[in-house]
Structures are given as structure tokens and as C-alpha cells.
Amino acid sequence: NLPSSYVLHTVGPIINGPLTQKDCDLLASCYSSCLRLADDNKLSSIAFCCISTGVFRFPQEKAAEIAVEIVREYLHHDTGIKQVVFNVFNTKDEMIYHALLD
Template identity: 60%
Template sequence: MADSFHFNISMISRGKRKSAVASAAYISCEKLTNEWDGVTHDYHNKKGNFIHTYAGIELRLKMYEIMKKQGHEEETGKAKITSGYNLPAKYILHTVGPIIQWEVTGKEEELLASCYRECLKLAADTGAESVAFCCLSTGVFRFPQQRAAEIATETVKNYINEDSRIKKSYLTYSRTMI
């Protein structure tokens, strides 16, 4: 893989939290989460474009198929799953996070939590024991990073404490939050 993108990673495993620095491009996990805008032509600069680029053209073609069959854009807070293609992950989870217009509302916080829950459920249903998440909606979607990280940590921790099929989850945060 060409470049390596470094993030602070908080690993949650059965209620215990550990911190480490790792390379997101080389995380050893079964599922990698891709923030996605629900359409097949996302040209703005965000994490999803890196995932699409490194996964290869097959991923873009698969997403086009999914959207065409579905007949509408993906709903915020929902998720889809595809193969990992050229990435070092078996699968990629795709979710649409909330876009913040002014201030964060309770509805937007719930939609963000739903992104994580939907991804975890898809991962568990396909037999994965580990999932890696980027901090969803914090780029061009403008969700405040600190609050998004709190929602992610709480949601993932609650989920893996209730569903024993997921053993580990990796949450990535920007270095500017440290």
C-alpha cells in the first residue's frame, strides 16, 4: 500500500479501553468502515475517497450497483457492506453520517450513534469479531470531533457489551483532538 495514514486509536474490548498509535492502512481487522455520502459520486476530500481509491475500481462499481438496485440515496444512520477488494480487510462497511448545518441536535447525535450500531450489527451478522471505525461525520459533514468521539466510544462500548459476537473495535481520531 502506498501511503500510510496515522491516527490515534482507541481500542475497546469488552468494556476495557486501551490507547495505541497505529497505521489505519495496516490495521489487522475484518471490517473497515467507510463514511459515505449515500451517492456514487463523492468528489469532495474525505476519508471515503481514500478507501475507494485503495480498494480499487471494483468498489466504485459495486456501490453503483447497490445504489441503482436500491433506487434512492442511502438514508442517514443506515449502513451497507461490501467486499474489502484491494484493502487489507475482508469487508468494508459503508454508512452515511449526519451533516451538521448549524448546531448539533439530539436527532443528529442519535443518527451518528445509529451509524455505529448499524455497522456493528452488519459486522456481527457476517461473522466478524473486529471492526475499525474512522471518526464519522467529522470532516466536511462538520460534526464536532470531540462530541463525535464521545458518541462513538459510548455507542461502540455499549454494543460490544451487549453483543458478544464483536470482540474488538478500533476507533480512530484525528491527531488534533489529542
């Protein structure tokens, strides 16, 4: 019973060793693909969880930096998206996103 019309599903990279540029590029692609899909479907808002953190072991700080960078970049272009929500898993994630967005 989600209060939304659509659910966009993406699977981010699983980290099994040192973080690589390819991992970062794959995570960035998850965010940009969802933003494009939301725009293609004329959605005005989108919410993201902390993709690939947790059991997929992507470092929280780097994942948040990528998420915020991709969203900011995307919103500078012509888009119908008016609201982006970052839904965090825990207090540490919340602190990271507040620091990046303030």
C-alpha cells in the same frame, strides 16, 4: 487492497447549524448499525473512522463521545466482535480518543 474481507459503508449526518439531538441520534445509529452488521456477518473486528467529522462538520469531541459510548454499550452484550479500532484523521482526534479510552 485493503487487508479486510468486508467494507461497511455508512453516511453520517451533515451539520448545517447548531448540533441537534437528532444529529446525535443519527450518528449513534451509524455506529450501532455497523456493529450489528458486523455481528450478523460473524466478523470479529471492525474499524471506524471519525464518522461525520471533517467536511460534515460534526463536532469532533461530541462525535468521539458518541462513538465510544455506542461501542462500549454494544460490547457489553453477547457479541462476536473482539476488537474495535478507531482510525483517526489527525492529532486532535487522537488526543480526544485517548482521553475517552484511557
